[in-house]
Amino acid sequence: MDYVIVGGGSAGCVLAARLSEDPAVQVALLEAGPADRNVLLHCPAGLAVLALTGQANWKFETVPQRGLDGRRGYVPRGKVLGGSSSINAMIYTRGHPADYDAWAAEGNAGWGWEDVLPFFKRAEHNERGADAFHGTGGPLNVMDLRSPHRFGPVFVEAAKQAGYPQTRDFNGATPDGVGLYQVTHRNGERCSAAKAYLTPNLQRPNLHILTGAQATRVLLEGRRAVGVRYRQDGQDQEVRARREVVLSAGALLSPQLLMLSGIGPGGHLREHGIPVLHDLPGVGRNLHDHVDVVQVVDAPHLTDLLGVSMAGVANAVKGILEWRRERRGLLTTNFAEAGGFIRSSPEEALPDLQLHFVIGKLVNHGRRIVPGHGYSCHVCLLRPRSRGALTLASADPFAPPRIDPDFLGDPDDLRRLVLGFRAMRRILEQPALAGYRGRELAASAAARDDAAIAAFIRGHADTIYHPVGTCRMGSGSLDVVDAQLRVHGIEGLRVADASIMPRIVGGNTNAPAIMIGEKAADLLGQAAKRLRVSASAAQNAVAA
Template identity: 45%
Template sequence: MSLTYDFVVVGAGSAGCVLANRLSENGRYSVCLLEAGPPDRYPWIHIPIGYAKTMFHPVYNWGFYTDPDPGMNNRRIYWPRGRVWGGCSSINGLIYIRGQQADYDAWAESGNQGWGWKDVLPYFRRAENNDLGSGPTHGTEGPLCASSIKARHPLTEGFIDAAKALGVPRTNDFNTGNQEGVGYYQLTTRKGLRCSTAVAYLHPARKRSNLSIISLAKVQKILFEAKRATAVVFEKDGHLQTIHARREVILSAGALQSPQVLQLSGVGPAELLKQFSIPLVHELPGVGENLQDHLQIRMIYECTRPITTNDELRSPWRKLRMGLQWLFTRSGPLAIGINQGGLFTRVMAQSKTPDIQYHFGTLSADSAGGKVHPFSGFTMSVCQLRPESRGYVRIVSSDPNQPPSMQPNYLSTELDRQTVIAGVRYTRKLAETGPLKELIKREHLPGIEQQSDEQILEFCRQYGATIFHPSGTCKMGHDPMAVVDSRLRVHGIQGLRVVDCSIMPTLVSGNTNVPVVMIAEKAATMILEDAVKPRSVVPNAIAAQSSEALSHAL
């Protein structure tokens, strides 16, 4: 099969679903969306607490592992990534966070015109339907729901009161640009169901005649004519197929697989491609470099009262009650998910804005999504917001089915090490503060006997894990290691953009899903603006292919 669309989008994840909707919206352009996974029909995707059911799912999750990381006692860290319509937005923890105003202003100050806070705020507002109501920083007309947690939990209230006692103000809105505060998170849910980008953007658009979605399509590489991207080769049902793009190919495969596809296609570090006999199309040494992630330090406590989600899940009757509550009222623990409480504050003297974030969960397990402990447990998970450590993503073979090398290099800088130590110490301050102290029987991990900086750092190395925010591997900018410009066009290549978490020059201060939706909203506007400008002509043999023929063939 060799057929043609105006735009070919690779990846139906957090960004790709947005692009598929917005680029096909006016009916003027034909769009083909390629996704390696299946549609999002698995019921547990849509129930917020089903996060635990998809964390290790062999179909809906890529289930990647990093290389042995020297900063983490040479452990291989599990990195789940969505392989389904909606991508990671279909399997994530649902936290609705934008990041700080200073994050985006720093992008603009580094030369990325149009990416300051005042520039991106309209796209955040355009995307959202926020139950806080419309205002200077919020919208109510967008497809992506931001829902406040109405129910109050005594453990979460204790966490909030402890932070307040330490001088942190209570807030009901972390998304004004100024994050400092403690309170309940908003979630990407709607009426007790997950509101992924597949639900918010793709499902409403899927029946458009100018949009075709090809599931279970594993992209192999991009094809070029000279320095112009013209087609995408993918494997489906054991056969290689080709889709041509009249206007653009848009990579939205995520921070791990967008650089992998570029490298497999001949765009990347010349020496790396030479190792695997991949013909060089264009040398870009930054493809796959600049990898950043938030390292999660999960501190676990035993509660003095049987009020945790652990207790709910261990009792057949309480599980039944939870199920009935969700079934009839779309409320209760099943409608909220894992983490309820949030906290942004500063622990380092030099920080001008919050440098750590908490995810407070009313359950505990040995790992995120793992089996809950047999005691009444809860988790205070802390992460450094702006790590200095940098890693990479690099292919290890010319085989597209071979996962790339992923090396985060966690805790490879002194600031990162000192910040996680300070984060653990601040967590203990919270635990020792009146309102929360009364609810704590003991510190399960790391254990109160671990007191020195060296012991705390060793705990972080041995138990730290990702909080699922790998970013930065196709960074936006104009320096020698930049991959895309401020309109997300790949440097040196025509007709090719990257639109996902990989374009972040620096990691935002918080969860990455909502920022990716904003990036895709802004990218769609830029792509449509550029589509009406004069461009180089696509070869006639390709242009002759009709989108109607493609739709018929699919």
């Protein structure tokens, strides 16, 4: 093989497709999970069943979190072709342009907003059409919901009544405000990274996709990566890379694999009996995530909202028939149909809070069935100050890593999330929603002053599924990759996924992960071109 890519998630699918566009290049993609054949992965509303059953999911947990009353957080990650893009809520947001300019300002040339926007546009086919911010003709289909629920606009109206501006495009000139989310759907089905980038190209003879293949080690010869060891069907095997190995296993598994391979903090590796081949102290550091809390409102008379009741069953049956016949109806929902980006206070330079409005009662990540009907609203902190770490639990490559985002470890995070909870409640109390006579569930309804709200948050907050930063990009002593995504001190090895983010973006992280895949493919293409030019020059010199 010329390239070996570890991880068939959002960035890995992009890389495999883009690199294999060159028929002279052989590309191997290793994915620990299965192929994406389950209908629940393609039906948008199937994500509710996936949440209940844990299918296609690593189902990780954090270590006990001091900021969350010692609770363990739930960390779902996709274990299937497409990775988390195959099990997420399909919201297409990129973050704020200033997020990327901050990356560049920290010394990461080529990662400012004007640098990355072309890669977002190249990835995208936006059904609204192309403009200064959006592309058409790309593999990833982005669209307005095909059968939007009537209640998303109700939330938007309530937010407007609370004083927030409405926006039609969260990825346009002004990401601020509230509105309806665009989604990664195509013709009423989920458009995951696998479906966008791999499915159309499965017949390429130079693209080799290995599913059920869990990488256990990067193979090194001296300070050069030359391949990957993996286990498939109970057998240990190896695949060699003539050019480069790229880790795209995500913010949790890419740093774990580096450490299992002897690349990471020397003292920590020695604790687990792993020979230190390259002491790189930043591997696993800088873990952070969007911490989030949900307010749930009970509205049993609103039986057209998603819920568990006789009416809910009838709605579901009707939805199944509509989806099977024409890919329309209730089952095309992504649940979090509306939301917005707001500020915790007027002094904030950028929106620091995100809202996700859900057309059902969401409890414990959807893993707990709650009878009746109602709606929910998330508020998450977009730029947390808290930083944790990803470390090894053991030298066993099949043991989950220790995940410690240190949620609310910085007191300022809790302060702003309390303000966010108040803002969310104020929206839900506006006439547009209050007229439906819903009742906030008792767990949060009793929290009225700041101390009580803070206690509720500590007792109920958790991730909204955006871990980043563990293979941080930069040139500092704790950075792991450079601006070309090359691992410091190791040749032929790059990382391309959300782990390279120096700081989390102010929005959902799937679209940025796909952008990272697109940019990584471009960087690898440039490197290959330089090698060809260098080889040609050498041949000409010999001939002369």
